[in-house]
Amino acid sequence: MGVTLYRSTDASAPSLNGNSGSLISVLDACLVNGYGSQPAAGWTKAYSGTNQADYKQGTGSNGYYLDVNDNAPTTSQEARMRGYEVMTALGTGTNAFPTASQSTFGVICRKSTATGTTARTWYLIADATCFYLFVETGDNTSPIAPMCFAFGDFFSLKASDTYGTMIIGRNVENANYVWQETFGALMFSQGIMGTNTTPAHYIDRHWTGVGGAIGFNKCSSYFAHGSQNNNPVVMGSQYSLLPYPNGPDGGLELAPVYIVHGGFLRGYLKGIWCPCHNQPLSEGDTVTGTGNMSGKTFLALNHYSTVTIAGNSMAGTGQGQVLIETSNTWS
Template sequence: MLNTKLKPVTLFSSNDEGAPVLSASAGSLKALLKACLVTGYGNKTALGWEMPFEEANAAVFRSQSPESTRFCFKINQPQQRVCTLQAFRAMSSLTAGTGEFGYTGNYQKFGLVESGRAKQDSWWLIGHDGAFLLMIGDNRGSEVAMLFFGDVPTVVPNDTGNCMFLHSSSSSYDYFNTSSLYFVTGGGSNRAYMGKRWDNTELGAECELHSLLAGSGLGATYPDKITGGLSASEVYIFERNNGLNLRGLLSGVYRTAHNLQDLPNGTSVPLDGTSDVFLKFRLGYSGSDNYFLINATQWEVNNG
C-alpha cells in the first residue's frame, strides 16, 4: 500500500516577474532549469536542487534532499530547439555516469521550441526539493511538451530506486519521436522509467502510466451535464517486470474525463472538496483528449 504525506510545491511560470525566456538558443532550457531548481529569479526562491557539474550548454541536476534517491538528471543542448535528456543513478563528472536509466538513442532527444520559432511564449514548472514537472506550451495554445524527473511515492518498502523519468513532445516541435510523443494513460505505447526495478535490482525499470479515467467514455462536456463539475483521477505507475505490477503514483498529476479544450493551458480549475490549486494542461498531440490537472499546491511523497 502507498504510505504518503503531503509536501508543498512551488509554481514557476513564464508570467513571473524576471522569469527566464525559453528561446531557441543553445543552452536555454539548461538556464531555465538552473533558475527554477538552483538559483531562483525575481522574488521566486529556487527548489533547492544542486548542480554539481556545468558547462555553457550542459549541466547535471541533483536533489539535495536527504530523503531523495539523489539520482542525476543531465541536459545537453548544444544546438537550437532540441536537447538531449539523460538520467543516471550517479555521476562523477559531466560526461561520466553510472547506472543510466531511461531513453536510448534518438529517444533521448527532446524538442523544446517549435519549428521555425525563436522562443516559446509560455512554460510552467511545478515541484519540490525532490521532484519537478515542466510543461512547455505551444504557441497555438493547444498542447504542451512535458518533462518529469524526481522521486515518486511507491508501494515498495524501503524503495531505493523510486526516481521517475519521463518526457513527451508534440509534432509541432522541432524534434519528436513516436515513442516519447504521447503522454498517454491506459495504453502500452507510453514510456516512463524508474531508476531501479521494484526488487532493487541495479537496472532501470520501464513503466506504463494508467488512470481509472483512461479509455472509453472520455471527452465528456465540461462542466459535466449531470454534476455541473469535473471528474479527475490519479495516475498510477506500473512496472514492466514479469508482467505489469503496480509500482507507485505519479504524484500531482490527475487525468480528467472531460474535454477541456476551451480552457487555456495553465487555467486554474476547481475541484470539489479541496482548496488546492489545479492547473489544466493538454498533454500529447493535436486531436487527442489527454487533458490533465496538475496540483500546484502540494504533492504526495513517501512517508518515511
C-alpha cells in the same frame, strides 16, 4: 522545500527559446537559484559546462541526477536528457536511465519549433524531488498544446523505494510531429499487464533493485479510458466517459495517474491528475478543489499525442488535457 509553480510570465523569469543554453537558464533559475519572488526548488547543480549541466535532487528524494545537454547535440531546438544514480563529472556517471542500449541519446526535451530568440511560454512545477516542464513550443497551435518533460521521484507503493525515480520525454530527435509526445498517453488492458512499455518512459530500476533501467506504462481511471481496451489514449480526451460538469455534484472529477510495469502497479505520479472528462477546461485555467480535494489548486494544460504503444495506435485525435496540482499538497 514545498511545491512551486514557475511561469515564463513571472517577473524576472528567464526566457526559453530555440537557442542553445536557454533550457539550462530555466532549470538553473527554477531548480537551483530561484528568481524574483520565486524560491528555488531545492536542487543542486553538481557539474556544469558550456550549455550543459547535471542537477541533483534535493532533500527527501532518492538523490539522483539529471544530465542535460542543451548545447545543440543535434539541434539547438532540443536538449538531450538522461538520469543517473551517481555522477562523477559532467555527463559521466553510473546506472543511467535510460541506458545507452535503451537509447543512445537518452530522452528529448523539445524547447521550440524553430531556432532563434522567439520566447516560448513555459510552466515548471517542482519540489525538491520531482519536476514537470511544459513548453508551448509553437509546434501545436490549434489548439495550443505544450510539450512535456518530467523527471524525479514518484509515489511508490513499496516503502522506501530507493529506485522509484522516473524520466519521461520524447524518443525521437529533431522532429516537430506530435506523435513523439508521450507524456499524456495512457495504456490499458493487455498493454499494461504485459511487457509492452510507452516510448521514452523509464524508471531507474525494478523495485527489487535487480537489473538496470526499465520501461513503464501509465494508466488511470476507467472513466478516462472508456472502451479503448488496447489502444492508447490521451488523458482527458474524447474517450473520457463523464460529461462535464458531473451531474450529481456539478464537479470536475479527477483520477491519479498510475505507473505500471511487468504486470504490477508500482505507484503514481506526484501532482499529476487525469480528468475523467473530455478537455473540461481551457488552456491555462486554474481551479480550486473542494471536498476531499479541499486545499488543493490545479492548473489545466492541454496535451497532444499520437504515440503507438506495442503496435497499438492512439485512438481518436490525440488531443487531451492534464491537471497539474500546483499547491503544496502533493500526496
